[in-house]
Amino acid sequence: MMFAAAIIAVLIALTLxxxxxxxxxxxxxxxxxxxxxxxxxxxxxxxxxxxxERPEFLDVGITYALLNMIGTLAVLKFFRYGALGHAQDLDRDPG
Amino acid sequence: MGQVIDLLSWAALLGGGFFYVVGAIGLNRMPDIFTRMHAVSVSETLGVGLLTLGMLLQAGITLVAVKLIIIVAVMWVTGAVATHALARAALHDGEKPLLADASGALVATDPVELFPELGVRLATPLKSEIVEEEPAEEEAPEALAETGYGGEEEDANPDAEPPGNAGPDSAGPDSANRDGR
Structure with missing residues (x-):
């Protein structure tokens, strides 16, 4: 019951x-x-x-946490440099 | 004893859900990207911590608790790092934060104009600056040949800085910025 309440709160936040x-x-x-x-x-x-009561979902959660970090940083690097390659490649051929 | 733990768990889960929703409301109501970032990242850190605390109280001392602690540790570290990187990327892209002027009205202001010393710290080489610095490229192949694969930090900084414009003291923060990215 308490978890259902928290799930509803998280779902509202996700909608926003x-x-x-x-x-x-x-x-x-x-x-x-x-x-x-x-x-x-x-x-x-x-x-x-x-x-x-199936805590195996936590393993999936750990994977998502790591992927979330990598995905955000990859997109940010793309916005900053216009590409995802090494900095020395970008000096020659800025994207 | 079990009822006390249940009560604490209820309080933590409801509090966590509250702060998580508050962050989402701030994401929708704040006027510009930097204030939205502030609303989301701060409340999210507390909300995630409280939600995890509520689950930890229910899990007891088990392997599940260890996994929960791993999740919350990763999210506390990466949330701050991702928000910091996002703010830097937004500043470099030319987003201007809303700042109050003399009369108190909110105006989109370039922070480098207000704090010139900030410009030196923010002056990591941008895409456009790298394009302009073609003439200084002669040194780059030698430096690359000497240092091999890892030479990008050392040779990229002299290239990207306008000669005579930046002092030698600005090389330190620049290389640190490129390392951090």
Whole structure:
């Protein structure tokens, strides 16, 4: 029951974050919302695992946490340099 | 004893859900990207911590608790790092934060104009600056040949800085910035 309440709260927050991701004027707004959606998905997995008493969902959550970090940094690097290659390649051929 | 733990767990889960929703509301109501970042990252750190605390109390001392602690540790570290990188990327892309002027009205202001010393710290080579510095490229192949694969930090900085414009003291923060990325 307590997990169901927390799940509802996280779902409300995810809906608001999706609204910002769709509306956000700049790409950084969308990225911020996407990051929050990623964290919300991890929390949702953990809470759902506890609610149904299947804690195996936590392993999936750990994977999502690591992927979320890598994905955000990769997109940010793309925005900064215009490519995902090494810096020395970018000096020769800025994208 | 079990009821006390249940009560604490309820409080932590409800508090965590509250702060998580507050962050999402701030994401929608704040006026510009930097204030949105502030609303989301701060409340999210607390919300995730409280939600995890609620689950930890229910899990007891088990392997599940260890996994929960791993998750929350990763998210506390990466959330701060990702927000910091996002703010830097937004500044470099030309996003101007809303700052109050003399009369108190919110105006999109370039922070480097207000704090010139900030410009030196933010002056990591941008895409556009790298394009302009073609003439200084002669040194780059030698430096690359000497240092091999890892030479990008050392030779990229002299290339990207306008000659005579930046002092030698600005090389330190620049290389640190490129390392951190």
């Amino acid at each position: 974050a999706v609204a910002r991701a769709l509306a956000g004027p700049t790409a950084f707004d969308r990225l911020l919302a996407a990051n929050k959606i990623g964290v919300g998905a991890i929390m949702l997995l953990a809470l759902f695992g506890f609610m149904t």
